[in-house]
Amino acid sequence: xxxxxxxxxxxxxxxxxxxxxxxxxxxxxxxxxxxxxxxxxxxxxxxxxxxxxxxxxxxxxxxxxxxxxxxxxxxxxxxxxxxxxxxxxxxxxxxxxxxxxxxxxxxxxxxxxxxxxxxxxxxxxxxxxxxxxxxxxxxxxxxxxxxxxxxxxxxxxxxxxxxxxxxxxxxxxxxxxxxxxxxxxxxxxxxxxxxxxxxxxxxxxxxxxxxxxxxxxxxxxxxxxxxxxxxxxxxxxxxxxxxxxxxxxxxxxxxxxxxxxxxxxxxxxxxxxxxxxxxxxxxxxxxxxxxxxxxxxxxxxxxxxxxxxxxxxxxxxxxxxxxxxxxxxxxxxxxxxxxxxxxxxxxxxxxxxxxxxxxxxxxxxxxxxxxxxxxxxxxxxxxxxxxxxxxxxxxxxxxxxxxxxxxxxxxxxxxxxxxxxxxxxxxxxxxxxxxxxxxxxxxxxxxxxxxxxxxxxxxxxxxxxxxxxxxxxxxxxxxxxxxxxxxxxxxxxxxxxxxxxxxxxxxxxxxxxxxxxxxxxxxxxxxxxxxxxxxxxxxxxxxxxxxxxxxxxxxxxxxxxxxxxxxxxxxxxxxxxxxxxxxxxxxxxxxxxxxxxxxxxxxxxxxxxxxxxxxxxxxxxxxxxxxxxxxxxxxxxxxxxxxxxxxxxxxxxxxxxxxxxxxxxxxxxxxxxxxxxxxxxxxxxxxxxxxxxxxxxxxxxxxxxxxxxxxxxxxxxxxxxxxxxxxxxxxxxxxxxxxxxxxxxxxxxxxxxxxxxxxxxxxxxxxxxxxxxxxxxxxxxxxxxxxxxxxxxxxxxxxxxxxxxxxxxxxxxxxxxxxxxxxxxxxxxxxxxxxxxxxxxxxxxxxxxxxxxxxxxxxxxxxxxxxxxxxxxxxxxxx
Numbered sequence: 001x002x003x004x005x006x007x008x009x010x011x012x013x014x015x016x017x018x019x020x021x022x023x024x025x026x027x028x029x030x031x032x033x034x035x036x037x038x039x040x041x042x043x044x045x046x047x048x049x050x051x052x053x054x055x056x057x058x059x060x061x062x063x064x065x066x067x068x069x070x071x072x073x074x075x076x077x078x079x080x081x082x083x084x085x086x087x088x089x090x091x092x093x094x095x096x097x098x099x100x101x102x103x104x105x106x107x108x109x110x111x112x113x114x115x116x117x118x119x120x121x122x123x124x125x126x127x128x129x130x131x132x133x134x135x136x137x138x139x140x141x142x143x144x145x146x147x148x149x150x151x152x153x154x155x156x157x158x159x160x161x162x163x164x165x166x167x168x169x170x171x172x173x174x175x176x177x178x179x180x181x182x183x184x185x186x187x188x189x190x191x192x193x194x195x196x197x198x199x200x201x202x203x204x205x206x207x208x209x210x211x212x213x214x215x216x217x218x219x220x221x222x223x224x225x226x227x228x229x230x231x232x233x234x235x236x237x238x239x240x241x242x243x244x245x246x247x248x249x250x251x252x253x254x255x256x257x258x259x260x261x262x263x264x265x266x267x268x269x270x271x272x273x274x275x276x277x278x279x280x281x282x283x284x285x286x287x288x289x290x291x292x293x294x295x296x297x298x299x300x301x302x303x304x305x306x307x308x309x310x311x312x313x314x315x316x317x318x319x320x321x322x323x324x325x326x327x328x329x330x331x332x333x334x335x336x337x338x339x340x341x342x343x344x345x346x347x348x349x350x351x352x353x354x355x356x357x358x359x360x361x362x363x364x365x366x367x368x369x370x371x372x373x374x375x376x377x378x379x380x381x382x383x384x385x386x387x388x389x390x391x392x393x394x395x396x397x398x399x400x401x402x403x404x405x406x407x408x409x410x411x412x413x414x415x416x417x418x419x420x421x422x423x424x425x426x427x428x429x430x431x432x433x434x435x436x437x438x439x440x441x442x443x444x445x446x447x448x449x450x451x452x453x454x455x456x457x458x459x460x461x462x463x464x465x466x467x468x469x470x471x472x473x474x475x476x477x478x479x480x481x482x483x484x485x486x487x488x489x490x491x492x493x494x495x496x497x498x499x500x501x502x503x504x505x506x507x508x509x510x511x512x513x514x515x516x517x518x519x520x521x522x523x524x525x526x527x528x529x530x531x532x533x534x535x536x537x538x539x540x541x542x543x544x545x546x547x548x549x550x551x552x553x554x555x556x557x558x559x560x561x562x563x564x565x566x567x568x569x570x571x572x573x574x575x576x577x578x579x580x581x582x583x584x585x586x587x588x589x590x591x592x593x594x595x596x597x598x599x600x601x602x603x604x605x606x607x608x609x610x611x612x613x614x615x616x617x618x619x620x621x622x623x624x625x626x627x628x629x630x631x632x633x634x635x636x637x638x639x640x641x642x643x644x645x646x647x648x649x650x651x652x653x654x655x656x657x658x659x660x661x662x663x664x665x666x667x668x669x670x671x672x673x674x675x676x677x678x679x680x681x682x683x684x685x686x687x688x689x690x691x692x693x694x695x696x697x698x699x700x701x702x703x704x705x706x707x708x709x710x711x712x713x714x715x716x717x718x719x720x721x722x723x724x725x726x727x728x729x730x731x732x733x734x735x736x737x738x739x740x741x742x743x744x745x746x747x748x749x750x751x752x753x754x755x756x757x758x759x760x761x762x763x764x765x766x767x768x769x770x771x772x773x774x775x776x777x778x779x780x781x782x783x784x785x786x787x788x789x790x791x792x793x794x795x796x797x798x799x800x801x802x803x804x805x806x807x808x809x810x811x812x813x814x815x816x817x818x819x820x821x822x823x824x825x826x827x828x829x830x831x832x833x834x835x836x837x838x839x840x841x842x843x844x845x846x847x848x849x850x851x852x853x854x855x856x857x858x859x860x861x862x863x864x865x866x867x868x869x870x871x872x873x874x875x876x877x878x879x
Contacts, residue, residue, distance in 0.1 A: 002119055006235045006249050007339040010066050010091065012118070013229070016111045017064035017093045025065040027089075027341070029292040031301065039301060040070035040289075044092030045226045051096045052164055052207070052224055054452050057531045061098035066091050066231065066340065068288055072304055075311075079277035082196065082236075082243035086308060087285035089231035097222030101206050102139050104225045108171065108204060109143040120237075124174045125149065126191035126198065130156040130167035136206065140169070153192050164207040164224060165217065171202040173237055199237065202229040222452070245277050249336060253280040256332050262320025275315035282312040283329040290351045291344050293586055293602040295694025296358045302694070309358050313366070314402070324359035327352040350584040354604050354694075369400025373407065377414050386415075390422015397423070398430070450479060451530050454493075458534035462498040462509065462672065463631070466555040470494035475547045485545045492522075492537045492545070493530065498555045501527040501535040505590035506567055506671040510559050513539060514552040521545060524553075560672065562594040565680045565702045568629055568661065568673045569619065570597050572683070573698065575665035576618035577601055580611050588695045592671070596686070596701050603696045612688055612698075619683045626678040627662030631669075634658060644668050682706040754785050769803050772875035775826065779807035779868045787817050787855065794821040794853060805830060807839070807871040811861040816843035818856045818867060827851045830878060838874045842867040 004012070014024050028047040032038040038046060044067040050056040051063075067090050077084040095104065111117045112125060127145055129136045131152040140150050159165040172191035181196040182189040191198040207224040209217040232244040241247045245254065254266050254276045266276050286308050289301070296306040309326060316325055330352040334345030344351075376392055379385075388411055396402040408418045456473045474493040475482045482490075502508040508527035512520045521543040530536040539545070570590055578585050581603055589600040633655055634642075644658045645667045659673055660666040674680060681703040691697045701709050717729055724735045765780040778797065784790055790808055797806045798821060806821040818840060820832040832854035836847045845858020 001238060001240065004238050006231065006247065006336075009235055009238060010089070010231055010340060013091045013111070014064055014066060016117055017062075017107070020062070020093075020107055021060075022062040022064040022093060023058075023060040025063050025067075027066060027068050030068060030070055030289055031292050031294055039304070040072075041067065042069050042071050043067070044069070044090040044228055045094070048094050048096075048226070051094075052226070054222075054531055056529075057452060057533075058096055061096040063094040063096070064092065065094075068341070070285060070289065070304075072307075075307070078281050079274040079315075082245075083199075083230075083233065085232060085244065085281050085285075087281070087288055091229040091231055091234070092227050093225070094227070095225035097224060100208075100223050100225060101135055102142075104204050104206070104227065105136065105139040105169070106143050108202065108227075109140070109145065112171070112202075113144070120173070122146075123149075126151060126172040126174065128153040128156055128170045128172070128192045130154075130169075133167040133169075133206070136167065136169050151191055158203075158205040158207075158226075159211055162211050162213055164209070164220060164226075165211045166206045166208040166223075168203055168205040170200055171204070172198040173201050175199055175237070179242075199233060201233050201237070202227065243277075245280060250277075250280045250284075252336055253283050253329055253332050256329055257316075257319070257321075257325075260321050260325045260328065261316075262322075264319045272319060275318045278315045279312045279319075279326075279329070282308040283326060284333050286312075286326070286355060287330050287333040287344060287351055288341075290354050291347050293588055293694065295354060295602075295604060297694070306358065309355065310362050310365075313359060313362055324356055324363070326359055327356040330355060347584060350582070350604075357604070365400055369396055369402050370410075372396060372400065373402070373410055377411065377416055380416055381414070386417060388416060388418045390419035390424075391426055393418050393420075393423040394426035394430075397427075450476070450481070451532070451536075454481075454530065454534075455532050456493060456534070457495065458493050458530075459496045460498075460500070460535055461496050462500050462555065466498045466557055466560060468494075468496050468498050468553050469550060470496045470553050471550050472545060472547055475545065483547045485539075485541050487541050489525070490539050490541055490545070492539050493534050494537070494551070494553060497527075497535045497537070498553055499524055499527045499535060499537060500560075500672060501529050503529065504669060504671050505570070506563060506592040507594075509555045509563075511553070511555040513545075514554060515543070516550070516552075518552070519543065521551065559594045562703070562705075563592055564672045564674050566594070566597040567592045567669075567671050568659075568677065569623075569680050569683050569700065569702045570599055571659065571665050571667055571669065571673075572619045572622050572661060572677070572680075573597075573599055573615065573700065574601070574667070576615040576622075579618060580615045595705060596699055599698045599700070600691060600695055601698070602694055604694055606690075607688055607696055612685060616683065616685050616700075622661060622664050623677045623680045623683060625662070626676055627664060628676055629659065629661050629673050631657050631659045631673065639668060642666055679703075682710075684709055754789060757783075765808070766797065766800075766802050770872070772805070772872045773878060775805050775830065775875045775878070776803040777805045777807065777872065777875060778803045779805075779871055781809045781811075781864050781868070784810045784812065786812060787819075787857075790817060790819045790855070791853075794819055797821060798823070805835070805871075805875065807835070807868060809843075809864040809867055811864070814861070816845065816858040816861040816864055816867075818843065818845075818847065818858075818864075820849075820854045820871075822852055824852065830875070835871065835874060839867040839870040842870055 018024055025047070028041055030041050032041055032046070035049070041047060044065050047067060048063065051058050068087065069090050070087050072086055074084050075086060078086060112120050113122050122144065126149045127140050128151045129140070131154060137150055141147060156168050156170065158168045170192065175197055179197045188194045205226040207226055208220055210220050212218055232247065232249055235247045235249055236244045239247050244250065257276055257279050258265055264272050266273060286305050289305050294301040294305055296302050296309065312326055331345065331348045334348045338345050373396060376388055380388065388407065393404055393407050396407050397404055404418065404420060404423050411418050454474055458473065461468060471494060472492055473495050475485055476491040477485050499509040499511060500506065509524070511524045513522040513524065515521050522539040522541050522545060524537055525540055526538040528536050570592055574587055586602045587599070588602050591598040636656055639656050639658045642658060643666050656668050657670050658666060659669045661677055683700060683702050684706040685698055685700045686709060687699045689697050717732060721729050721732050724732060726732060726735050765782060766778055768778065768780065770777050782793070790810055793808060794806060801823065804823050804826045807818070809816065809818050818836060820836045822830050822832045831851040833848045833851065836849060836854035836856045840846050840856035840858060842863040843858030844860040844863065845856050847856025848854055
């Protein structure tokens with residue numbers, strides 16, 4: 001066996017398929033773009049969906065990649081098995097309507113067995129095939145595989161619902177008898193069975209059917225190849241590792257974790273090894289996820305990151321690690337992956353900062369979880385119970401990050417069990433909610449071929465011309481190619497067009513199609529790219545259109561000019577934000593309309609208004625500096641040498657357009673721009689908000705829209721000045737401050753008077769101590785203006801030690817309020833929270849609190865007297 005590093009293995013795979021005419025696709029962001037069916041990119045083919053569905057025709061139908069991926073459906077098994085991971089790399093080669101079974105099988109065998117490549121022993125390799133797929137079996141034999149190493153398996157049919165599907169062939173490596181964990185006669189002891197000896201390393205899917213909505217299978221117009229080889233598994237073979245974790249992809253992380261632990265070493269203890277593996281796996285996943293602009297939160301991708309961080313922390317504690325430590329593993333991950341993912345190490349400081357913040361936050365949460373768990377155990381013991389409810393165990397997991405195993409450990413120390421089945425039921429409900437929240441989008445769309453083979457050229461000339469005389473080359477009516485259209489909405493291609501097709505955040509141009517006499521025959525409502533890249537116009541037909549006829553295409557120049565101004569301003573804003581917040585800030589999406597622009601960017605934490613003002617000032621400075629805006633077309637490498645920055649993982653061809661505003665900003669961009677920043681006129685941010693975990697959104701206006709925005713606000717300011725009776729607008733702020741101080745003073749005086757009145761009224765209530773069973777009770781309704789005054793009365797009651805229990809009610813702003821307080825010496829017998837829950841239904845409300853103080857609100861003030869009576873009855877029942 002060759003001695004290769006993980007980096008060498010990855011590169012060897014890619015180089016092999018490059019030698020077979022494949023284009024190497026870079027690993028895409030883990031955060032899916034324009035794909036709501038996925039929470040994460042979870043395979044290599046996930047990034048190829050647009051090609052397989054026919055939405056886009058790739059420049060080269062042969063593609064290969066090493067794609068970072070995340071899957072969390074089996075997170076509980078990570079660390080307990082040899083192969084489960086949350087983050088992994090999927091090596092793959094893909095054919096989009098080009099080569100098929102024979103080539104895919106022949107090349108797979110060559111890569112695996114040729115001394116020039118992997119050089120594996122052919123006797124160690126086994127292939128499974130779909131029983132009905134006789135072609136695959138014959139192709140494997142022709143490639144050189146012994147017939148007794150080809151095994152028919154009924155499950156070898158890849159199908160995930162509507163879309164491409166077909167038989168597949170899995171490749172297994174025989175790791176030898178030392179890995180055999182089953183008896184010789186065990187039905188699972190074969191390549192393809194559930195065992196440790198035969199390791200699946202590659203799956204080749206032969207997509208040859210469309211799974212139709214009606215459940216039928218129809219031959220695909222274009223047959224495809226989709227393969228997946230797990231890098232971690234292949235590395236374990238080359239490096240003769242018992243599991244994936246004993247490879248150079250994980251061991252440096254494990255060794256660093258051991259340094260941070262309380263004298264623990266990997267391999268000494270099975271339980272400790274599980275924790276080492278969990279930490280190593282999760283450290284990789286959170287590092288890459290945060291590096292791709294996902295941040296911890298309570299939902300979606302952010303929730304996954306938070307969950308992984310918390311699982312790693314809990315396992316760190318099992319290893320005796322005190323305090324935060326995951327942030328120290330981030331640069332280790334970056335160093336391991338530097339050869340193929342250099343950006344991880346470049347962002348290591350930022351990623352570590354995010355991780356450390358989340359670790360510190362969880363330290364506080366963990367304490368809260370332990371408090372809840374101890375409380376649950378204490379209550380169970382008091383009631384004679386022996387099992388923690390599944391819903392409570394899930395709350396500990398969901399809210400505090402406690403793995404159910406940890407809850408079981410703590411409970412076991414106290415002689416208590418956990419309802420694990422109930423926990424799993426709650427877990428399944430959560431998964432169902434998450435799945436439903438993402439909708440019912442299919443993972444792979446149906447393959448559509450209407451425009452796949454339409455390769456009629458269509459040249460975009462809108463960079464220099466906004467009016468052209470063009471020939472109508474293709475017409476689509478009711479999803480069919482047609483020669484004529486007389487009414488309705490249709491799609492059309494022209495040999496040349498000045499209309500920009502929506503891309504990169506910039507909306508499509510609008511305008512008209514005119515005949516030779518200058519009469520409007522259609523309105524251009526939208527423009528998108530066809531599968532082969534042509535500009536596909538959506539037209540509203542008002543007069544007959546004919547394929548082959550010549551028309552005048554005329555862009556709405558007013559709308560186009562507004563879009564240009566907003567687009568250039570977007571680039572200025574992107575650069576300004578990076579200057580203010582740091583280079584880790586990245587574009588997370590944009591929309592360039594005629595009326596406004598929207599810019600989403602990654603940022604950890606809230607945005608300080610002062611920083612936002614700085615960014616706005618920078619943009620306006622560059623506008624007023626009258627910077628020339630230039631564009632050049634060049635190859636990608638030359639563009640990068642110019643310092644050009646790619647925005648939001650856009651897909652770029654061999655030649656790219658680069659836009660520069662002076663020497664301030666240089667970025668890849670295929671959109672339309674002004675010739676000089678002075679054309680933008682003015683830039684004004686109108687709003688800033690959070691739109692997701694770690695993603696902020698700015699909306700802004702330029703030029704005339706910015707003037708109108710400022711003019712409208714100036715009118716408002718003058719109206720306020722008039723109401724305040726100040727002569728100068730500049731005096732408004734000081735006048736408002738003076739009025740606020742006056743209002744605050746009056747409120748304080750009012751509160752003091754109300755407090756005195758409440759105390760006077762309460763004195764009468766405090767004088768009436770009644771017996772409620774074994775307890776002395778003060779209860780009654782009082783007149784107060786806010787809940788704070790009820791709490792103040794409870795404080796007075798406690799200071800004077802007037803009774804065992806206090807129950808007060810009040811009507812505030814048409815709603816009922818209750819407060820319950822219990823003296824320190826009675827809290828073991830009576831808890832304020834229990835009493836408030838018993839009486840709050842009388843006011844159609846609910847509440848809770850601590851053993852010594854609880855409060856409730858409700859919609860039925862008329863029920864307050866009944867609540868007072870219920871309090872007496874409840875206390876009597878406690879005897």
